[in-house]
Amino acid sequence: MEPGTEPDFLLLQKIKNGKSDASEQLIKKYYSSIYQYCLLHTHDRNYAEDLTQETFLHFFASLETYKEYGKTKNYLYRIAGNIIKNFYIKKKEILVEQFPEIIEESMKGVEIRLDIEKAVQYLPDEIKDTAILFFFQGLKQKEIAQILDIKLSLVKYRVSKAKKLLAEYLGE
Template sequence: MEDEALIQRIKSGDTTALEQLIQKYYEYVYSYCYRKIGNQDDAQDITQEVFLHFCRNFDNYVQRSKVKTYLYTIAHNLCINAMQVKKPISLEDVEMENYTYKNTMGNQIETTDPVKLALNELPDEQKEVILLRFYHDFK
């Protein structure tokens, strides 16, 4: 269903339309948050906050662009806020990220994603452009 039709149904009080909109974009927003933050739990929390923010402020929502763009803007801002709040890193997280093990043939397999490592080396603006373009199909 088109986003404009969903928005009109939500404005008329249709909660099913809201559920459809959330289901339609939840995985996209989560994927973006996870690539930006790099932590599953934080990405899930931020994704939920994105949709809570959307619901709480829906009465003020004016459709100037696509709903997807609006949700990504909220996600971006919440990710930036989360990154500014420095959380202590647990030893378990560090050990899991750099963990190597031997498979049955004796070869070491690195669990760290080389693309993720390369993205983390980029400045935030360039990283953002690559995430949005290649992972989320924005122009």
């Protein structure tokens, strides 16, 4: 087995036994996915970096009580989602005030992906999480159901609703 390709359960066991290189391997394995998830929520590289680091700190702090019921990646997404929610509660940002800026930017011919990323911010929170995981993180609906701890049928509904709302926001 090549270095860095160990299954998560082996990495977690090594981490619990105090091997710091296993911690680094786990971080390297999932850092970019969690960072991208945080960036899509915040649209700020510094905040995304801070939230990603906080996610891993929380993960390692709770490692002793963590039981491997599901995928490590799913658990990291759950932690990141909770940290992002807390971030916005503390920040109390009103994203609606930014809406005129987004319309102006899209009229200047900003790339479609950027328009969609901005429009996602106006989706209701439960639909936003599902949309980010589905459209930008490329997760399957079944995985999203596990991460968010909801039924698959609800994930399918939220993806459909996100498509409709994004089409309305983008005027397409």
